[in-house]
Amino acid sequence: MxxxxxxxxxxxxxxxxxxxxxxxxGCGDYSILAQMKKVLPQIGVPxxxxxxxxxxxxxxxxxxxxxxxxxxSIHGRAPAVATGVKCARPELFVWVITGDGDALSIxxxxxxxxxxxxxxINIVLFNNQIYGLTKGQYSPTSPLGxxxxxxxxxxxxxxxxxxxxxxxxxxxxxxxxIDVHIKHLGETLKRAAEHKGTAFVxxxxxxxxxNDGAFNYATDRNTKxxxxxxxxxxxxxxxxxxRNKGIRLNGMDPEIVxxxxxxxxxxxxxxxxxxxxxxxxYLLSRMRYPEFPEPxxxxxxxxxxxxxxxxxxxxxxAIEKRGKGDLExxxxxxxxxxxxxxxx
Amino acid sequence: xxxxxxxxxxxxxxxxxxVRFCGDSGDGMxxxxxxxxxxxxxxxxxxxxxxDFPAEIRAPRGTRAGVSGFQIHFASREIFTxxxxxxxxxxxxxxxxxxxxxxxxxxxxxxxxxxSFTEKEFKLAAIDANPLEDGSISGFQVFEVEMTKLTRLAVxxxxxxxxxxxxxxxxxxxxxVFWLYNRPLDPTLRFIESKFSSKxxxxxxxxxxxxxxxxYGETTEAFHSHFRVDKATLQPGQYRNMMxxxxxxxxxxxxxxxxxxxxxxxxYPITPAxxxxxxxxxxxxxxxxxxxxxxxxxxxxxxxxxxxxxxxGVTASSGPGIALKGEAMGLAVMTELPMIVVxxxxxxxxxxxxxxxxQADLFQAIFGRNGECPMPVIAARSPADCFDVAIEAWRIxxxxxxxxxxxxxxxxxxxxxxxxxxxxxxxPKINVKYANALQNGDEFQxxxxxxxxxxPWAVPGTPGLMHRIGGLEKQHITGNVSYDPLxxxxxxxxxxxxxxxxxxxxxxxxxxxxxxxxxxLLSWGGTFGSCNTATNRLKEQxxxxxxxxxxxxxxxxxxxxELLKQYDTVLIPELxxxxxxxxxxxxFLVDAQGLNKVQGKPFxxxxxxxxxxxxxxx
Ligand SMILES: Cc1ncc(C[n+]2csc(CCOP(=O)(O)OP(=O)(O)O)c2C)c(N)n1
Ligand code: SF4
Ligand SMILES: [Mg+2]
Numbered sequence: 001m002x003x004x005x006x007x008x009x010x011x012x013x014x015x016x017x018x019x020x021x022x023x024x025x026g027c028g029d030y031s032i033l034a035q036m037k038k039v040l041p042q043i044g045v046p047x048x049x050x051x052x053x054x055x056x057x058x059x060x061x062x063x064x065x066x067x068x069x070x071x072x073s074i075h076g077r078a079p080a081v082a083t084g085v086k087c088a089r090p091e092l093f094v095w096v097i098t099g100d101g102d103a104l105s106i107x108x109x110x111x112x113x114x115x116x117x118x119x120x121i122n123i124v125l126f127n128n129q130i131y132g133l134t135k136g137q138y139s140p141t142s143p144l145g146x147x148x149x150x151x152x153x154x155x156x157x158x159x160x161x162x163x164x165x166x167x168x169x170x171x172x173x174x175x176x177x178i179d180v181h182i183k184h185l186g187e188t189l190k191r192a193a194e195h196k197g198t199a200f201v202x203x204x205x206x207x208x209x210x211n212d213g214a215f216n217y218a219t220d221r222n223t224k225x226x227x228x229x230x231x232x233x234x235x236x237x238x239x240x241x242x243r244n245k246g247i248r249l250n251g252m253d254p255e256i257v258x259x260x261x262x263x264x265x266x267x268x269x270x271x272x273x274x275x276x277x278x279x280x281x282y283l284l285s286r287m288r289y290p291e292f293p294e295p296x297x298x299x300x301x302x303x304x305x306x307x308x309x310x311x312x313x314x315x316x317x318a319i320e321k322r323g324k325g326d327l328e329x330x331x332x333x334x335x336x337x338x339x340x341x342x343x344x
Numbered sequence: 345x346x347x348x349x350x351x352x353x354x355x356x357x358x359x360x361x362x363v364r365f366c367g368d369s370g371d372g373m374x375x376x377x378x379x380x381x382x383x384x385x386x387x388x389x390x391x392x393x394x395x396d397f398p399a400e401i402r403a404p405r406g407t408r409a410g411v412s413g414f415q416i417h418f419a420s421r422e423i424f425t426x427x428x429x430x431x432x433x434x435x436x437x438x439x440x441x442x443x444x445x446x447x448x449x450x451x452x453x454x455x456x457x458x459x460s461f462t463e464k465e466f467k468l469a470a471i472d473a474n475p476l477e478d479g480s481i482s483g484f485q486v487f488e489v490e491m492t493k494l495t496r497l498a499v500x501x502x503x504x505x506x507x508x509x510x511x512x513x514x515x516x517x518x519x520x521v522f523w524l525y526n527r528p529l530d531p532t533l534r535f536i537e538s539k540f541s542s543k544x545x546x547x548x549x550x551x552x553x554x555x556x557x558x559x560y561g562e563t564t565e566a567f568h569s570h571f572r573v574d575k576a577t578l579q580p581g582q583y584r585n586m587m588x589x590x591x592x593x594x595x596x597x598x599x600x601x602x603x604x605x606x607x608x609x610x611x612y613p614i615t616p617a618x619x620x621x622x623x624x625x626x627x628x629x630x631x632x633x634x635x636x637x638x639x640x641x642x643x644x645x646x647x648x649x650x651x652x653x654x655x656x657g658v659t660a661s662s663g664p665g666i667a668l669k670g671e672a673m674g675l676a677v678m679t680e681l682p683m684i685v686v687x688x689x690x691x692x693x694x695x696x697x698x699x700x701x702x703q704a705d706l707f708q709a710i711f712g713r714n715g716e717c718p719m720p721v722i723a724a725r726s727p728a729d730c731f732d733v734a735i736e737a738w739r740i741x742x743x744x745x746x747x748x749x750x751x752x753x754x755x756x757x758x759x760x761x762x763x764x765x766x767x768x769x770x771x772p773k774i775n776v777k778y779a780n781a782l783q784n785g786d787e788f789q790x791x792x793x794x795x796x797x798x799x800p801w802a803v804p805g806t807p808g809l810m811h812r813i814g815g816l817e818k819q820h821i822t823g824n825v826s827y828d829p830l831x832x833x834x835x836x837x838x839x840x841x842x843x844x845x846x847x848x849x850x851x852x853x854x855x856x857x858x859x860x861x862x863x864x865l866l867s868w869g870g871t872f873g874s875c876n877t878a879t880n881r882l883k884e885q886x887x888x889x890x891x892x893x894x895x896x897x898x899x900x901x902x903x904x905x906e907l908l909k910q911y912d913t914v915l916i917p918e919l920x921x922x923x924x925x926x927x928x929x930x931x932f933l934v935d936a937q938g939l940n941k942v943q944g945k946p947f948x949x950x951x952x953x954x955x956x957x958x959x960x961x962x
Binding site for chain 2: 017019046047048049050051052053056063064066067068069070071072073074077080081082083084085086087088089091092109110112113311314315317318319321322323324325327328330331332334335336337338339340341
């Protein structure tokens with residue numbers, strides 16, 4: 001994953017494939033694509049060492065638009081495909097692009113296991129709270145009561161929250177960003193790329209055709225300072241247009257407090273993305289609009305052993321201890337016997 | 345090779361014998377069978393085995409459901425099946441006796457552990473009367489041996505007693521059978537030594553029980569004589585005993601070495617395929633990467649990912665798991681990546697008969713995917729043949745850039761036979777070529793094709809070859825997504841032609857027997873042994889019969905259609921309701937007859953002989 005300084009410096013356009021992008025005009029996916037193309041040259045991994053893997057959905061068309069290696073697989077299975085790529089070739093720089101349905105409905109099982117194995121891959125979940133490609137059914141992240149094509153009377157399903165799921169699966173890196181918050185999104189993708197282990201990033205993505213405005217509260221210029229809180233490692237949780245509001249712990253629960261009036265920054269909750277236990281990250285992942293501002297940024301970033309590296313090490317160990325495999329030795333291992341040629 | 349004293353009892357010469365150990369799942373019958381197998385192989389007999397065990401790990405003790413058996417056929421001539429019936433049956437309890445007795449030949453040897461024939465055991469086995477006394481065993485040579493008591497006595501000195509002592513009973517039974525067939529104890533003694541090295545008291549007890557069983561045969565008056573089965577005249581060379589799943593795993597490892605291409609094995613445990621995983625996971629020094637996935641879908645899709653990344657991707661399962669892999673196999677066909685999908689078949693549908701054999705997944709293998717989605721299908725015919733089939737699958741997959749389906753079954757996966765070690769220098773090389781980096785300016789075409797219609801294998805990490813593949817239809821040559829109607833027709837035709845081309849690279853179908861005649865037996869997979877033995881028997885009787893055994897099921901060998909026309913009747917024995925027969929009829933318009941059975945058991949040779957004789961008589 002290291003950059004080779006002797007190579008010509010690439011521009012974001014070098015990462016664009018020759019294919020026409022086919023998302024609906026105005027779709028949030030464009031912005032994520034743009035940030036990815038912008039960030040990859042900064043990371044510096046050669047294009048040929050980069051692989052994008054996706055499942056099925058609007059979001060999963062992503063690999064076709066990148067001038068890297070790519071595989072647009074089948075619905076829900078991208079984390080498993082990526083596992084095979086990464087295990088076979090741990091030196092590759094592997095991204096998984098998935099949607100809320102792809103990752104959390106049909107692919108929930110694979111998402112869970114890729115995360116807990118802690119492969120050195122980056123998973124970006126485009127959360128538009130809807131099934132885009134199949135034209136507008138509710139998804140596992142759609143809010144209760146959501147009226148869609150398949151729920152004319154409102155959905156009766158309880159939603160899941162992607163980051164809470166990831167944390168429950170022992171994720172070592174968990175972050176959230178927003179499609180139109182481009183600077184923050186770029187930074188977040190970069191942090192994910194730099195993390196060793198599975199980096200899980202949820203991006204709030206507007207589907208302007210089937211679920212327009214689902215994240216208006218978080219993107220509206222007039223309200224976003226009060227509805228979103230940018231968290232940073234080692235810093236207190238402060239938000240609001242006048243940066244006069246903060247999050248404090250009341251026992252085990254977060255509460256909103258106003259700064260001043262006897263409450264200082266020191267009384268607030270300080271973010272610690274490196275906390276060994278994921279309790280704080282989980283607490284943050286449960287803060288939801290409208291009760292709370294929704295946190296964006298890196299929730300958790302801890303170092304843990306990496307699956308593909310461990311697999312590689314076992315092979316290296318075996319070769320060191322026993323020597324490179326030899327067929328003759330394999331065939332003659334254990335009990336064998338000889339049949340002599342019949343003497344005349 | 346014998347550590348035993350020379351016997352003073354008369355020895356009768358036999359050219360073959362079939363022995364079955366049966367008892368409770370916890371009685372160690374599989375171990376007893378394996379030891380007799382290895383010993384017989386080591387002294388030069390040809391062998392064929394048939395382990396038969398329940399799906400439950402420990403079904404309630406003493407019940408019929410918990411009976412586990414291991415049958416071994418050893419001979420001084422070449423043999424191909426574990427035997428239709430049993431010459432000697434060792435039954436450790438009443439449940440084992442009543443469930444196995446019908447396979448014992450009239451006048452055959454029946455050895456029972458008399459100590460387990462108690463009222464309590466009868467109740468567990470759901471029998472009303474003592475089978476030793478109700479006349480049901482009157483047609484056999486019965487030896488009622490107090491195995492529990494004698495074993496306890498034999499191991500008393502080691503301090504083992506009760507349950508621990510009783511665990512050595514299988515070694516007593518082995519010792520007795522070893523005496524009966526004049527087999528050396530050394531290999532089993534060596535096994536005890538290495539297996540129980542950390543438990544010297546258990547090792548000593550097992551040794552004592554083994555010797556006690558052997559000596560019992562020699563000294564007790566009940567046994568008047570014993571038997572000898574001489575070496576078989578096998579081809580000269582070095583041999584080992586080989587089980588099907590192990591042979592398959594070794595074939596994959598060998599193909600990996602011979603092709604210079606790493607092996608990635610993704611799978612999810614399932615009977616009877618799991619032993620392939622167990623075996624491959626030991627061979628890390630060959631660079632083998634094994635991945636125990638969260639389910640079969642992850643197993644096959646990780647395998648696709650590995651194949652995309654330049655490894656040979658292999659996945660295996662049994663019917664239920666293969667069903668789950670269906671959609672992903674379509675992706676592999678569409679992306680044209682080299683892969684091997686192994687189905688170790690078992691009784692179906694659904695969970696079916698997990699530990700019993702069947703051949704009913706042939707349709708699934710050939711047709712079980714959405715869309716026009718052809719894949720080559722090949723099948724192994726015997727335990728050792730799994731080695732060659734694995735290499736052949738690897739060859740086809742890489743030469744044609746295509747996933748290949750390999751069919752084996754529970755019978756050959758767990759069965760064993762002697763395997764002549766190949767000369768490593770003579771093993772075929774598999775020529776795998778990866779696409780090379782392009783010069784600046786040249787455009788890479790991921791769906792350009794060579795003379796076999798294979799597309800280039802361009803692996804990540806190669807500069808200039810960045811490309812995207814996926815399940816959406818691809819434009820010819822460029823590989824870009826295309827919804828063009830004529831292009832879809834063209835690509836569908838190319839995918840079909842590519843599979844058809846495989847037939848040009850496989851040998852012509854051969855027959856055993858007359859080249860023209862009355863009956864052709866046509867078979868595939870694990871029924872080879874029974875069909876081949878039946879054919880040889882019929883040939884000896886002068887019958888106008890031949891046998892063709894198919895390795896390649898899709899596509900068929902090019903000469904098959906012509907060959908079928910040379911016989912008045914084509915008879916296709918299958919452990920299903922006629923799947924190959926349907927294919928043969930539709931492909932060649934031949935009115936093939938079927939001999940079909942789905943009982944979780946292989947064919948008896950006699951069943952096939954009788955079916956052919958009936959045709960010949962009409
Ligand atoms: C096995 C299978 N089942 C169903 C589908 C249909 N399907 C395609 S995409 C999709 C949902 C996509 O939703 P999401 O993952 O949220 O992606 P988005 O389109 O919103 O980006 C469904 C149900 C499919 N392609 N494959
Ligand atoms: S349907 Fe929605 S998610 Fe899909 S491309 Fe259009 S706007 Fe984007
Ligand atoms: Mg969606």
